Amino acid sequence: MTGIVEKLYNTGDLSDGELKALIGTDDTETAELLRRYADETRQKSYGKKVFLRGLIEISSFCKNDCLYCGIRRSNKDADRYRLSREDILSCCENGYGLGFRTFVMQGGEDSFFTDDFLCGVISEIKEKYPDCAVTLSLGERSYESFRRLREAGADRYLLRHEAASEELYRKLHPVEMSLENRKECLFSLKELGYQVGAGFMVGAPFQNTEHIIADLRFLQELQPQMIGIGPFIPHHNTPFAGENGGTLELTLRLLGILRLMFPKVLLPATTALGTIAPNGRELGLKTGCNVVMPNLSPVKVRKKYDLYDNKICTGEEAAECRGCLQRRIESAGYEIASERGDCIK
Template identity: 65%
Template sequence: MTEIINKLFKGSPVSDDELAYIISGEYNDSLLFEKADAVRQKVYGKEVFIRGLVEISSYCKNNCYYCGIRAGNKDAERYRLTSAEIFSCCRNGYELGFRTFVLQGGEDDAFSDDIICSLVSRIKSEFPECAVTLSLGEKSYESFAAYRKAGADRYLLRHETADEAHYRMLHPASMDLSHRKQCLFDLKKLGFQTGAGFMVGSPFQTVRELVSDIRFLEELKPEMIGIGPFIHHSQTPFADRPDGSVSVTLRLLSVLRLMFPEVLLPATTAMGTLSGDGRERALKAGANVVMPNLSPVGVRKKYSLYENKICTGEEAAECLNCLKNRIRVAGYEMSFSRGDHKNYNRGATDVKI
C-alpha cells in the first residue's frame, strides 16, 4: 500500500489494479491523506477558495434517475430566478467579498443563450475582477462559444460516470454519454477552465467504474474535478438505494489530488450533508474549494438534487464567519481571490467558432 501511495505522490503511473486497491481502502487511510495534503499545500498553500453559488433554476428537461429535480418528479417545487434576482445575488456576494460566482441550474430551455450571455456580460462589466462559472448542463459548441465570448471563465459539467454500461443504468435512453464527453472536450477547446466529476457510490457502481472515471479524467485533463457521494431522493427510481460512502469519497479526493496536483477540488455540500464535519475532512484529504450559497433564502430548499441537503448554517453566504472559523480549525485559511487554476491564461478569451 505504501509503495502505491508513494508512486502516486511522485507522479509515477499506477495500474488499474493498484488504483482499485487504493480505492477499496483495505489499509489505514492516514498516509494517503497526509500525502495528498502535502501536495495541495505545495501547490496552493493553505488557501481554500470560496465560490458564491447561485442556483438559478430548478426546472430540468432531463430525467436522470438519481436527481430530485428530474423532469419526471411532479412533486418537485419549481422556480426560476429572474435576471434581476440573479444579478442581485451577485451584487450581494460581491459586497460580502466573493470574487467568483457560480450560476448553476437544471437544463432549462427558458434560459436562452441570449439571456445567459446577457447575464454573464453584465456581471463581468459590473465586477470585472470576478470570475463567472456556469453549470447549466449539455449545450452545443456554438452555445458554449457564445458564453465564452460573453466572458464566462469556467464551466462545470460532471460526467457522473465514464462507463457506458453504467451510464445507461443511471440515465434514460434520450441521453448519451458520448455527447456529454464531447461537451467536455468542446469546453476545453474553447478555453474554459473545465470541470468534470462523478458520483461516488451511485447505484450499480463498482470499483471498476471508479477506475474508469479516473482514466477518463486523465484523458480530459480538467482544471476542476467535482466529486461527492450519491445521496438518494425519495421521488426518484433510486429512492431505496443506499447513500454513497464518505470514507470512499475522501479516499478518492486524495487520489485525485495526487494524480492532478494543480486541480481545483471542491469540498462539496453533499459531504457536509452526510457528515457534519464532511467538508473539513475533505479539505484535509486534498480539497481546496468551498461554495457557499448566494441564492435567495426562499428557494434554497427547492433546489433539491437529493434529500436532506443542508440549507442553513455554514454553507450559506450569510454565515461566512462561521465557515471561516471551521476552515481555520481544519488548518486552512479562507481566500476570496478568484482562485484560478495554476495554468489558466486569463488573456486567452479570443473565441472562434
Template identity: 55%
Template sequence: MKKILDKLISTNNLTKDELVYVLDNLNDEWRKYIFKHSKEAKERHYGKSVYMRGLIEISNYCKQNCNYCGIRHGNKNVDRYRLNPDTILQCTDLGYKLGYRTFVLQGGEDNYYTDELLVDLIKNIKDKHPDSAITLSLGERSYESYKKLYEAGADRYLLRHETATREIYDSLHPGMSYDNRRQCLNQLKEIGYQTGAGFMVGLPNQDNAALADDLLFLKELKPHMIGIGPFIPHPETPIGECKGGTVEDTMVMLSLTRLLLPDVLLPSTTALGTLDPKGREKALSVGANVVMPNLSPVSVREKYELYKDKICTGDEAAHCRKCIEGRINSVGYVVDMGRGDHVSMQ
C-alpha cells in the first residue's frame, strides 16, 4: 500500500487498478497517511487560505426528474419559488457589503431564466461590483447559451458530472444523456469558464471501481473546481429509502482528489455539515479549501431542499458568514474573502 500511495503523492497519478486497490484496502493508518499528504498538497498551493463564496439559490423549479433530488420535477410537495432579478441583485448587494467577492447563482433547470434575463442580470451585477466573480450553476444549457453568459461576464460554471459510470448515470437521470453531460463540461472549458465538476459518494450500485472511474474522469477533464459530497436520500424521491453516503468515505474521496489534482479548488460542502456537526471542518482538514455560506433570502432557504434536513436554513447571511468563519479558524485556517480564483488564474 505504501508504495502505491507514495507513487500517488509523488506523481499525482494512479491507474484504475491501483485506485481500486487503495479503496479496497484502506484502514485507519492509511487514511491518516493520505489525509496528512492531501492537507500538505492543499497548503503548498493555497497556504492556509479558505475561500468564501456567497451562495444564492435562485430557483427550486426544475424541468429534470433526477431520482435523488428533492426538487425534482416529479415531487409535487415542493413549495416552489424563483427569485426575480431585483431580488437576486439585492442579495449580491448585501453579500458585497459583507465582504463577498464571488457570488454563486445556483438553481434547478428553470426555463424562466432565459439567456436574455441572465445576460442582463450578469451585466448588472458586474456593473455594480466589477471586482467580483460570478459563478453559475444552472444545469445543462446549449453551447450558444453558455457562450452568451460567458461573454456577458460570468466567470465560472459548476456542473457536477454526478457519476462517471454510464449505467449508474442512466439509472438516476431519466430522460437525460450521459454523453450530453460530458459534452457540456467540455464546452464550458472550451469557452473559457473556470469549470467545476463533481460527484456524490455512496450512490446506489456505486462500488470502488465506479469511484475510481470518477477520479480518473476528473484527472482527464482537469476542472478548476470539484464538488464532492455524500449522497443523502430525500424521502420524496424514488431512491429515498436507499442507504446514504458517509462523511468518512467522502473525506477519502476529497483526499484522493486533492492528491490527483493538487491545485484544484475543493469545496467543503453543506451536505457534510448536515451529516456531521464537524463535517465541514473535517473536509477542510483533509484538503478542502472553499466554503459557500448562503446569501439567499431566509424566506426561501428551507424550500431549496435537494436532500433532507439541509443545515443553515434559518441564519441571517451575516450570522452565517461569522458562524462559518469561526469554524474555519477552529481548524487552523484563515478566511480569504477575495475572488478566490484557481491558482492558474491568479
C-alpha cells in the first residue's frame, strides 16, 4: 500500500482501483505516510501558514429540504433567524479588529437575501475593508445573480457539490433538486472569475467507495481553488437521525489524498472535523489542511444555525473563538497568517 501512496505523491493521480484500495485501507503505516506526504506537499506551497476565514451565518431559513440538514424546510422545530445589514457589518468590524482578512457569508437558500440586498452589503464591506476577500456560501442561484454578486465585489463562492454520483445525490436530496444544476452553478461561478469551492460529505448515508471516487474525478474536472470535505454528522430532526456518522480516520485519509491530488488547493480543517474529535482540526492541519473558519456570527444566533448535532463553538464570542484556534494551530506546529490567503495559481 505504501507504493500507492508513493505513486500519488509523485504523480498526483491514481487509477480507480488504486484509489479504491487506498480509500479502503485501515493500515496505520499507510495512514502515517499519507499524512507526512500531505503535510510536506502543503508546506511546499504554503509553508506553515494557516488562513483564517471569518464565518458569518446570515440565515437559518432555507427553501430546500435536503435529507441530512438540520435547517431543511421540513424541520418545524428549527429556530429561524436572519441577520440584518447592520449585524453583518458589525461582525466584519469585529472580525477585522481580530485580524480576519476574509469574511464568509453563509446561509440557507433564503429568498429574503435578494441580489440588491447582498450587492449593497458586499460593496460596503469591500469599501470599508479593501484588503479583505468576501466569500459567499448561499447555495444555488441564477447565472445573472452570480454575475451581479461578482461585480459587486464578491471574490469567492463555496458550493459543495455534495455527491457527484447521480445515484447518491438522489438519495440525499429532494426530487426538485438536481445534480446537473449543481454542477452547472459551479462551472458558471468559474466562468465568472470567482475562486470556487466544492466538496462533499464523508460517510454520508448510502455512500460507498465508488461514490467517493466519482467525487474525486469530478473535482479533477472542475479544478476548484477550494475543496471542503467533512464527516457526515446526523441531526436529530432529519430522516437520517439514526444513521451512523462519518469517521475521523476516513476523513483524514481523504484529506491527505486531496492534498496530494490538488497540491495548491485551499483545504479547510472543518468545524465538523472538530466536532467528531476534540483534536480533529489539529489532525486535519497535520494532514494537509491550511484553512480554518472560526465563527464571527453573534453568539445569540449560533445555536440556531443548526446543520448537525453537537456543533462546537456555539457559545464563544468571536475573540474567544479566535484565541482558542490560535492556540490550537500553534500547538500543532503551524502559524496564523493575517492575510486574504488566496489560492496559489
